[in-house]
Amino acid sequence: MDAIILQTLNGLDKGSAxxxxxxxxxxxxxxxxxxxxxxxxxxxxxAFCAVTMQRFLNLSYTxxxxxxxxxxxxxxxVQTPYVEHWFGHDTGAAIINWSVPLSILLAIPVxxxxxxxxxxxxxxxFYKRPHADQILVTFGLAIVLQEIVKQVFGANPxxxxxxxxxxxxxxxxxxxxxxxxxxxxxxxxxxxxxFSLGVIxxxxxxxxxxxxxxxxxxGMADRETVGLLGINIDRRFTLMFGIAAAVAGMAxxxxxxxxxxxYHMGMDFLxxxxxxxxxxxxGSLPGAVAAGFLLGVLEAYASLNEVKSIIPGxxxxxxxxxxxxxxxxxxxxxxxxxxxxxx
Amino acid sequence: xxxxxxxGVSKRFGGLQAxxxxxxxxxxxxxxxxxxxxxxxxxxxxNVLVGKLIPDTGSVLFDGKSVLGRKPHEINxxxxxxxxQTPEIFSDLTVLENVMIPCFAKRDGSFRLHAFERVExxxxxxxxxxxxxxxxxxxxxxxxxxxxxxxxxxxxxxxxMCLVQEPKLLLLxxxxxxxxxxxxxxxxxxxxxxxxxRPITMAIIEHDMHVVFSLAERITVLAQGSPLVEDxxxxxxxxxxxxxxxxxxxxD
Amino acid sequence: MLGLEKKDMRFLLIVLLxxxxxxxxxxxxxxxxxxxxxxxxYPDLMQRIAIFSIFAVGFNILFGLTGYLSFGHAxxxxxxSYAAMWMFKxxxxxxxxxxxxxVVIAGVFALLIGYISLRRSGIxxxxxxxxxxxxxxxxxxxVLTPLTNGETGLQLALDDPRVLxxxxxxxxxxxxxxFGLAMNSTLKVEFLGRxxxxxxxxxxCGMISVVMFYIALRIFRSPFGMMLRAVKSxxxxxxxxxxxxxxxxxxxxVISGMYAGLAGGLMAAMDxxxxxxxxxxxxxxxxxxxxxxxxxxxxxxxxxxxxFIKYFENIFSKINDNVLHSWFAFLPHWIQDPLxxxxxxxxxxxWHLTLGLLxxxxxxxxxxxxxEGGQRIGRLFRRKQGAGGDGPAHPPKPAPHVAE
Numbered sequence: 001m002d003a004i005i006l007q008t009l010n011g012l013d014k015g016s017a018x019x020x021x022x023x024x025x026x027x028x029x030x031x032x033x034x035x036x037x038x039x040x041x042x043x044x045x046x047a048f049c050a051v052t053m054q055r056f057l058n059l060s061y062t063x064x065x066x067x068x069x070x071x072x073x074x075x076x077x078v079q080t081p082y083v084e085h086w087f088g089h090d091t092g093a094a095i096i097n098w099s100v101p102l103s104i105l106l107a108i109p110v111x112x113x114x115x116x117x118x119x120x121x122x123x124x125x126f127y128k129r130p131h132a133d134q135i136l137v138t139f140g141l142a143i144v145l146q147e148i149v150k151q152v153f154g155a156n157p158x159x160x161x162x163x164x165x166x167x168x169x170x171x172x173x174x175x176x177x178x179x180x181x182x183x184x185x186x187x188x189x190x191x192x193x194x195f196s197l198g199v200i201x202x203x204x205x206x207x208x209x210x211x212x213x214x215x216x217x218x219g220m221a222d223r224e225t226v227g228l229l230g231i232n233i234d235r236r237f238t239l240m241f242g243i244a245a246a247v248a249g250m251a252x253x254x255x256x257x258x259x260x261x262x263y264h265m266g267m268d269f270l271x272x273x274x275x276x277x278x279x280x281x282x283g284s285l286p287g288a289v290a291a292g293f294l295l296g297v298l299e300a301y302a303s304l305n306e307v308k309s310i311i312p313g314x315x316x317x318x319x320x321x322x323x324x325x326x327x328x329x330x331x332x333x334x335x336x337x338x339x340x341x342x343x
Numbered sequence: 344x345x346x347x348x349x350x351g352v353s354k355r356f357g358g359l360q361a362x363x364x365x366x367x368x369x370x371x372x373x374x375x376x377x378x379x380x381x382x383x384x385x386x387x388x389x390n391v392l393v394g395k396l397i398p399d400t401g402s403v404l405f406d407g408k409s410v411l412g413r414k415p416h417e418i419n420x421x422x423x424x425x426x427x428q429t430p431e432i433f434s435d436l437t438v439l440e441n442v443m444i445p446c447f448a449k450r451d452g453s454f455r456l457h458a459f460e461r462v463e464x465x466x467x468x469x470x471x472x473x474x475x476x477x478x479x480x481x482x483x484x485x486x487x488x489x490x491x492x493x494x495x496x497x498x499x500x501x502x503x504m505c506l507v508q509e510p511k512l513l514l515l516x517x518x519x520x521x522x523x524x525x526x527x528x529x530x531x532x533x534x535x536x537x538x539x540x541r542p543i544t545m546a547i548i549e550h551d552m553h554v555v556f557s558l559a560e561r562i563t564v565l566a567q568g569s570p571l572v573e574d575x576x577x578x579x580x581x582x583x584x585x586x587x588x589x590x591x592x593x594x595d
Numbered sequence: 596m597l598g599l600e601k602k603d604m605r606f607l608l609i610v611l612l613x614x615x616x617x618x619x620x621x622x623x624x625x626x627x628x629x630x631x632x633x634x635x636x637y638p639d640l641m642q643r644i645a646i647f648s649i650f651a652v653g654f655n656i657l658f659g660l661t662g663y664l665s666f667g668h669a670x671x672x673x674x675x676s677y678a679a680m681w682m683f684k685x686x687x688x689x690x691x692x693x694x695x696x697x698v699v700i701a702g703v704f705a706l707l708i709g710y711i712s713l714r715r716s717g718i719x720x721x722x723x724x725x726x727x728x729x730x731x732x733x734x735x736x737x738v739l740t741p742l743t744n745g746e747t748g749l750q751l752a753l754d755d756p757r758v759l760x761x762x763x764x765x766x767x768x769x770x771x772x773x774f775g776l777a778m779n780s781t782l783k784v785e786f787l788g789r790x791x792x793x794x795x796x797x798x799x800c801g802m803i804s805v806v807m808f809y810i811a812l813r814i815f816r817s818p819f820g821m822m823l824r825a826v827k828s829x830x831x832x833x834x835x836x837x838x839x840x841x842x843x844x845x846x847x848x849v850i851s852g853m854y855a856g857l858a859g860g861l862m863a864a865m866d867x868x869x870x871x872x873x874x875x876x877x878x879x880x881x882x883x884x885x886x887x888x889x890x891x892x893x894x895x896x897x898x899x900x901x902x903f904i905k906y907f908e909n910i911f912s913k914i915n916d917n918v919l920h921s922w923f924a925f926l927p928h929w930i931q932d933p934l935x936x937x938x939x940x941x942x943x944x945x946w947h948l949t950l951g952l953l954x955x956x957x958x959x960x961x962x963x964x965x966x967e968g969g970q971r972i973g974r975l976f977r978r979k980q981g982a983g984g985d986g987p988a989h990p991p992k993p994a995p996h997v998a999e
Contacts, residue, residue: 035718125959131718132664136887137958139880143951151940151948271729271876274722313738320730327715327723393835419837431835433828436821444825447818448837456846458819461598465818504836 002173002182007300009172013189013258015296016196017043020251021273022280022288023203024244030220030283031240034123035131037138040270041145042245045114046107046252047261048149051158053103053253057083057096097163100256107253108246115245119238142266150263162188162257188257195254199247200289206243207285216240220283275323281336291334295319345370346512346544347392352401353568354387361387362398363569369512369561374538374545376555379565380588385548388565389516392546393425394418406511416453422511424504428520430497432504434490438481441489442472442503449508475507478540479533494522495529502533506541515547519554531557556580564588598813606894607809614801617641618793625788632913635906638781638794644905645800646861651885651897652804652811653854657847658883659892660820662827664721666879667708667728671701671852673735673874675859677742680749680869687759688769690778690799694860701856702849709848713841716830728879735871748870771864773799778865796865803861807854812894814850823847855882884950888957890964899965904950911949914942 021043028036060079068076084092095102122141126134161167166187173183207213219233252261259265276295280287301307303315314321326333345368354362362384369375379385390396392403394413403410410418419425424445433441446468451457463469476482479499484492489500498518505513518534519527531554537543538558549555555562555576562579564571566588572579579585599607613620622636635641654668675697682693712723735743743749751768763769770777778796785791814820822843825833830840863869872878881904889900919935919942926934941949961968 122955122959132662132721133958133962135664135718135721136883137955139883140951140955140958143880144948144955147945147948147951151945267877271725275726278719278722313734316733316737317730320726320733323726324711324723327719328711331715331719414839415834416837416839419835425835427835431829431832433825433832435828436824440821440824443818444821444833444838445836447822451818453837453839454842456819458814458817458846458850459598460817460819461813462816462818462821463600468818504832508837 002178003304003306004301005172006183006185007304008297009183009185009189011297011300012193012293013296014299015293016193017251017255017269017292018273018276018296019289019292020196020199021248021269022276022292023200023285024248025273025277026280026283026285026288027203027244027247028241029277030285031216031237032119032123032127034126035134035138036123037135037270038118038142038145039138039244039248040266040268040273041142042111042114042248042266043252043255043269044149044261044263044266045145046111046249047256047265048153048252049107049110049249050100050103050253050256051153051160051261053106054096054099054160057081057099057102059083061085097165100160100162100254103253103256104250107249111246111249112242114249115242116238118245119241123241124234124238142270146263146266153263155263157260157262159260160256162191166191166257192254192258196251199250203243203247204285212236212239272319275319277333279323279326279333281333284333284335287333287335295322298322344368346406347546348402348404349388349392350402350404352388352391352398352403354391354396354398360568362391363567365401365565365568365570367563367570367573369544369546371511371544372542373560374547374558375561375563376547376549376559377563377565378549378552378555379571381550382567383565383588384568385550385565386516387568389514389548392514393423419448419508420453424506424508424510424513426498426501426505426513426515426518428517430494430501432489432497432500434488436489437486438476438489438492438500439469439472439485441500442475442507443468445504445508446471471507475503479503479506495526498526498530499533502537506537506543511544513543513545515545515549517549517551518547519549519551527551527554530554534558597809599816603812603816607805607812610808610898611805614645614805615798617801618791618797622789622791626790627788632918633910635909636792638779638792638797640905640909641794641797642800642861642865644902645797645804646858646865647882647885647901647905648898649800649804649807649861650855650858650882651889651901652808653851653858654882655851655886655891655893655897656811656814656823656854657844657851658886659896660815660823660827661844661847663713663716663844663848664883665712665724665848665851666721666876666883667712667724667726667731668851668855668882669874669876669878670708670728670731671705671855672859672862672878672882673731673869673871674704675701675856676863676869676873677735677749677859678856679860679863680751680867681742683751683757683771683863683867684749684755685758687757688771689759690771690773690860690864693771693864694803694857697856697860697863698853699856701859702853705849705852705856706845709845709852713844713848725876725879728874728876732871732874732876735874743869743871746871748868751867768867771867800861800865803857807857808894808898815894819843819846884954886964888954888964890966893964893966896964896966903965907949908946911942911946912944915939916943 021039024042025036025039028034028039058081060081063078063080064075065078066075070076081092081096083095086092087095118141122137126137169184169186170190171180171183172185174180207217215233216236219237272295276291277288279295280289280291299315299319302318307314347367347369349365349367352362352365353360365388367377377385377388387396391398392410393415394410394417395415397411405421405423408421410421433444443462443465450468473482473485476485479502481496481499481503484496489497492500519530522530534545535558538545547555547558559576561573562576563573564579564585571584571588572582574582597604618636618641621641622634624630624634650672654665658664678697678700679693682696686692708724708727712720712727715723736745753763753766753768757763757769760769770779772778773795776795778799780795782793783790784793822838825838826840826844833840859873862873885900885904886897887900888903889898890896916935916939919938920931923931923934939945957964963970
């Protein structure tokens, strides 16, 4: 029992990442009709926004402290981050400590701009071209973005810790009557899960309660009619692309403490997020979210030893098996609308 | 006994009775038109005839065999060829290739792995295709990409693709829908010419009275999902029930 | 001859001659000259070009003709490699049974995956094939470790049975061979200051790739090939013409899977090692890239694409900062350093960036790939020449032959 609860929790944080990427993917597909293979790269760039933020906050100047000597007897070099210099030692240290959450402030504008540039500069020209061309050009873009990041940050994963306040774990088991240390869940994963719920909620209420969102939803249902009403869909769709990029970016930035980011993490997540979108139903926002969590949790269950002993290796392939079954038996996905790419 | 026998076919979509007890018989070597105002159930009937929809009750027999539940390629192999509202052709292939493909389908069936034969060596097929293009006055366009043809020529090519299979039944789905008057007349002339030069059975589903009265030998009028009358064009013209069904519609 | 038209026969002969003469043609620069680094006449590189040509030519039968974009073809490549390795380990170091088995196994695997994936089309097909390939990759790393040897990869061992071969007493690993002719034996000829290497392995790969090219040519020219193009053009019309599109696409899928398996088998035959990374989706992406870059749907395109990518991968990877500095040595330092920095982004380690950019540019501006680019230039040239002629101004444009 405790193992199942633990795996459910473990599945939720990965599921959060899947859900957030899939949400953007399906938003882009639903509004723009474009299959974006570069969406994983956007997640990855979001993660490197966090790395950048951390490095930026740690920019330091060096002073020679003649009062202390290092082990060679030379004056000790003291590195002081500028932030500490400007805001005083304590505030500065706190800011550096909180660099990952703060990096969202960097990720949102960066991803919005990147999204706008991508849509206006590239994707726009591919609306009328076949899906295969869209896949190919965004695949090329994904390679380019990935390689640029590799050149700037190198090929190795870069550990980027969460604020120390969240570095510990919460003994959830003890709270609900299990023995101590039976169900231990790192704080940051919990925060990531809550954060993703918040982002998902924000996106949904934005689409639900604003005129902008209404038009976008109408456009997803029937683009031509809304166009005929004289509403400038294209501009709104550009913004939608920016938002999808920002969601992926935030998902990436906050994910950094869970897994140290590397340049190819986007590709790894992309394949699964595609599966998530397909399982949830192409163009269905609730479907993407539900399928994201569902697959995350199922993947975690499959890695239980009891399950693995029955079907060895199932944890490695369960997501793909589910995708194949869903595509063959219910091609429009769990929550997809009838007629959307059902062939 | 006609080549196509529709018996007691009905189909409901939720609360809508799209087809109610449709009986229809298309005799061999005649041009049979199925007309009716919008919403009379023409396209539902067509979808039943090509196996796309399975009716709630009734049977559709073609040449004595049921077509229900069969795939489009199986129905074609039974001897029904179909012309669409907007011409469906292989735009990326040449005109000649467009006509050769149905020849292969007729000779080799729905699949054959002829991966090591040569297209050029298929004299019989090339001959058939070129003869059909000659008949429809398109031979000089044989090497053009079908996608570059004019709309009228696309229609002509589609007709050639259907006729080259020597179908037992040619099904035409509103062949002049959305066409300008001149194009419509061209299509009528083409169909008349086809009818005059070879024995053929045609079933035309059509909205445009002008087309129907220029071509059909028998007419079935559908209204609200069931056949109102079936008769010769002359009698249909004077039939008050038909006028009533079309009331409010400009029957020209 | 050989069931080909004159034009195709000439085309095939040129391909054959180029393949035979490649060790000479690809080594135009003297051994000690500064340009020697641009030579491509190394057995290793030429083998790779030939093998990837097979891979891409096969992929093109599926993607170029039917338009079905598979993102999982690397799985067949990997399966082919593993199958060949098992033959080397269990049966014999002779490459014939090995590549035979890799083709068969890849074909069976492709039949299985194709049967399921082809029930969907468009992006769903792409995602399904991607999912299958990724699944195979994950399985090769985990459950199937007894078959694949996991992360280490499948390698030869001294105590492998090799039932058909004579007992190995040399104490070193045996070489792959064709009836005793070792794949890695090379005839080196020095001539005019150039070192020409005539390698057995290359000629085996090269000849097989010419044969596979010939088979693909026959498929392109066959009624079957015409049907595959019909699948791409209009499936709706196809089914109403009495043709069942699915077995046609499945046959194309299996054939292209067998090409990939053959390529994988040859890879193992040239370098007896098989690892799971060969199945990763980036490897699938690579063959897509080659085909598109060269020109999907054309005969020559995939070969051009494979040659282009493998050649420039080899060259670009070798251009490091030192090489760049020596190129720009004539410039003052303050120009030289930024220039070297800039170029270094795209060469050496940066090769993949160049590749990605190139790929995007091709998809955006030249969807027909290098072949179309060549045609455009040719047409431009012809138009200039014929500008003064008195021929008809705009004759109806005849359909271009697919081989071009």
